[in-house]
Amino acid sequence: MSEEKGNADSKKRIDRRDFLQGLAGIPVLGAFALAALKQESYRRTRKAQLASAAVPQGDAAEVNVALLGVGAQGDVLLNSMLKIPGLRFKAVCDVWTEYNLRRAANLLKKYGHEVNTYEDYREMLDKEKGLDAVVIATPDFWHAEHTVACLQAGLHVYCEKEMSNTLEGARRMVQAARDTGKLLQIGHQRRSNPRYIFTHDVLLRELNILGRVVTAGGQWNRSAAPDLGWPKKYEMPVDRLKKYGFDSMHQFCNWRWYKNLGGGPIVDLGSHQIDIFSWFLGANPKSVMASGGTDYYDKATHEWYDTVMAIYEYDTPRGTVRAHYKTQTTNGSLGYFEQFMGDQGTLVLSESSQIGALYREKTQAGPWDEWVRKGYLTEPKILESKAEDLTQGALDVRETISPDEHKIALQFFDPYHKPHLENYFNAVRGLEKLNCPAEIGYESAVAVLKVNEAVEAKQTLYFKPEEFLAQGAA
Amino acid sequence: MNTKLLSTFQWITLILLRMIIGWHFLYEGLAKLLKGNWSAYGFLMESKWIFADLFRWMATQPTVLQIINVVNIWGLILIGLGLMLGIFTRLAAVGGILIIALYYVCNPPLVGLFYSIPAEGNYIFINKNVVEMAALLVLLAIPTQRVAGLDLLLAKLLQQSSRKKN
Numbered sequence: 001m002s003e004e005k006g007n008a009d010s011k012k013r014i015d016r017r018d019f020l021q022g023l024a025g026i027p028v029l030g031a032f033a034l035a036a037l038k039q040e041s042y043r044r045t046r047k048a049q050l051a052s053a054a055v056p057q058g059d060a061a062e063v064n065v066a067l068l069g070v071g072a073q074g075d076v077l078l079n080s081m082l083k084i085p086g087l088r089f090k091a092v093c094d095v096w097t098e099y100n101l102r103r104a105a106n107l108l109k110k111y112g113h114e115v116n117t118y119e120d121y122r123e124m125l126d127k128e129k130g131l132d133a134v135v136i137a138t139p140d141f142w143h144a145e146h147t148v149a150c151l152q153a154g155l156h157v158y159c160e161k162e163m164s165n166t167l168e169g170a171r172r173m174v175q176a177a178r179d180t181g182k183l184l185q186i187g188h189q190r191r192s193n194p195r196y197i198f199t200h201d202v203l204l205r206e207l208n209i210l211g212r213v214v215t216a217g218g219q220w221n222r223s224a225a226p227d228l229g230w231p232k233k234y235e236m237p238v239d240r241l242k243k244y245g246f247d248s249m250h251q252f253c254n255w256r257w258y259k260n261l262g263g264g265p266i267v268d269l270g271s272h273q274i275d276i277f278s279w280f281l282g283a284n285p286k287s288v289m290a291s292g293g294t295d296y297y298d299k300a301t302h303e304w305y306d307t308v309m310a311i312y313e314y315d316t317p318r319g320t321v322r323a324h325y326k327t328q329t330t331n332g333s334l335g336y337f338e339q340f341m342g343d344q345g346t347l348v349l350s351e352s353s354q355i356g357a358l359y360r361e362k363t364q365a366g367p368w369d370e371w372v373r374k375g376y377l378t379e380p381k382i383l384e385s386k387a388e389d390l391t392q393g394a395l396d397v398r399e400t401i402s403p404d405e406h407k408i409a410l411q412f413f414d415p416y417h418k419p420h421l422e423n424y425f426n427a428v429r430g431l432e433k434l435n436c437p438a439e440i441g442y443e444s445a446v447a448v449l450k451v452n453e454a455v456e457a458k459q460t461l462y463f464k465p466e467e468f469l470a471q472g473a474a
Numbered sequence: 475m476n477t478k479l480l481s482t483f484q485w486i487t488l489i490l491l492r493m494i495i496g497w498h499f500l501y502e503g504l505a506k507l508l509k510g511n512w513s514a515y516g517f518l519m520e521s522k523w524i525f526a527d528l529f530r531w532m533a534t535q536p537t538v539l540q541i542i543n544v545v546n547i548w549g550l551i552l553i554g555l556g557l558m559l560g561i562f563t564r565l566a567a568v569g570g571i572l573i574i575a576l577y578y579v580c581n582p583p584l585v586g587l588f589y590s591i592p593a594e595g596n597y598i599f600i601n602k603n604v605v606e607m608a609a610l611l612v613l614l615a616i617p618t619q620r621v622a623g624l625d626l627l628l629a630k631l632l633q634q635s636s637r638k639k640n
């Protein structure tokens with residue numbers, strides 16, 4: 001630049017003025033640094049807060065474990081347990097010795113666990129000394145007998161939900177846990193899921209983020225599917241099937257649909273979510289009405305209802321809440337989730353990690369921005385009003401503008417059942433309290449099993465408060 | 475530099491413009507750096523228009539993506555510092571224009587293109603990227619760094635040392 005030369009000639013040295021002008025950017029950079037530091041410290045606290053909400057790792061004192069029932073769910077649990085340190089697998093029992101028992105034993109062998117295998121659980125309890133804990137994943141109608149026997153043999157028990165297909169059986173389980181003083185965890189694994197715990201403890205209880213909850217809802221939709229089959233060359237002999245309570249291989253594989261063996265989809269799937277209603281609302285239901293039937297599948301092989309809709313009423317500490325629940329096994333749209341609606345906002349939560357959002361009510365001014373800043377929620381995604389697009393700008397003022405969508409900031413990537421099993425084994429080691437002890441499993445069973453009764457009765461059924469206490473156990 | 479070209483107020487507005495753009499670049503870079511796991515992957519995969527295949531290809535090549543991430547983060551930080559402190563300002567302005575131009579051609583707001591990541595405004599051809607590029611062009615044309623910035627000191631130092639040699 002030509003004028004630079006002239007300038008340089010006229011002013012020979014760097015003076016104070018040049019110096020100040022030269023450093024003009026420094027105070028701005030200083031202000032920037034302050035802002036950036038402050039923001040970064042918020043970000044860190046928020047990260048730490050979320051991390052601390054996760055389930056802590058226990059000390060890895062070795063626990064000797066047996067597995068009872070290693071079908072589809074037993075396999076899922078086993079794969080989660082293989083990720084938990086400090087477990088030594090000693091024995092596996094399953095009546096399908098040709099197939100499931102073999103598969104589980106082989107898997108364990110691959111991970112360096114030499115296990116003894118059994119067809120009959122009584123033989124296992126007889127021969128295996130030195131077991132600490134058992135994980136039961138047999139069909140629902142076996143839970144009571146298996147659990148009671150294992151507790152009486154001095155083992156701590158993790159038993160899959162549904163606790164039992166009958167309340168009488170569930171009561172015996174509670175009683176056995178009380179009598180033996182052993183631990184009994186029921187497999188409602190959401191009770192240990194960090195996202196559910198965070199939502200319950202922090203969002204609902206501490207922040208009261210939804211305000212006064214008035215309704216709840218939930219569903220589990222599944223696509224139509226053929227009955228479960230089995231590899232013909234591993235078929236079980238009929239006398240063994242009969243010995244363990246099954247008429248045929250078909251019934252053995254599809255026990256869920258049969259009246260004396262399982263509870264149908266409402267019990268199989270609904271039990272998880274109806275349990276969440278009670279947990280999050282802090283109350284057991286007061287009444288239930290329901291409609292259901294086998295509308296799609298063959299009634300001969302689907303004794304329980306393929307479609308059920310239920311409506312519960314709850315007396316919560318803050319007033320009445322009505323909750324609807326649907327399970328449909330002929331269409332998988334929208335999957336499964338639970339939903340709670342208060343006067344301040346809506347919560348939609350699911351075990352499936354993609355679903356977990358909060359919607360703020362526009363008419364209410366809770367400190368949501370503050371909660372976003374503290375890291376409980378993500379920044380809102382603005383959901384644009386459909387009406388605006390359709391009417392080309394002439395927004396109908398009566399149309400409610402859809403609320404902003406916030407995501408629950410806590411993420412969870414482990415296998416779904418792992419935290420619940422960890423909680424169980426940490427309780428066995430004396431480090432934690434069970435998240436779903438027998439009493440809670442029982443309350444949940446009372447609430448869930450009544451739906452099938454209500455379908456049959458075709459009228460509203462009422463719960464007496466004392467029904468939820470597992471008293472009068474045999 | 476003849477500062478009399480513009481009034482003091484005019485200079486101040488232009489210097490302010492430079493600081494603001496510098497601040498924006500610096501924080502964009504710093505925030506990505508501090509996040510630790512930031513990646514251009516999502517942005518590149520969203521690419522529309524004639525270069526879409528190229529940008530998506532870049533996103534799927536781990537080494538290429540890695541280089542893009544590092545260059546982008548440090549590019550933003552250095553450009554931001556350059557503009558804010560007024561050092562190597564012309565280089566920073568050119569760099570800024572290039573980097574934004576890349577963002578623009580990756581996801582341009584052209585007629586008929588729609589993006590799944592919603593924008594916070596409505597644009598056709600001209601978006602905030604273009605506005606920032608135009609502002610950088612102004613800063614390229616008018617050397618505010620010779621009035622306020624380390625380049626002023628740098629220039630004087632160079633002149634002094636060259637005079638001593640003579």
Ligand SMILES: NC(=O)c1ccc[n+]([C@@H]2O[C@H](COP(=O)([O-])OP(=O)(O)OC[C@H]3O[C@@H](n4cnc5c(N)ncnc54)[C@H](O)[C@@H]3O)[C@@H](O)[C@H]2O)c1
Nearest residue numbers: 069070071072073074094095096100137138140160161162
């Ligand atoms: N928590 C969850 O998310 C979840 C998911 C699925 C199933 N479950 C529960 O897990 C349990 C098992 O379900 P599944 O889907 O694995 O069923 P499944 O039919 O696949 O498996 C049951 C297994 O138990 C074995 N078995 C049956 N009777 C037995 C007996 N008397 N002694 C020893 N073994 C016996 C069978 O051979 C089979 O291997 C059920 O209670 C179910 O409700 C829980």
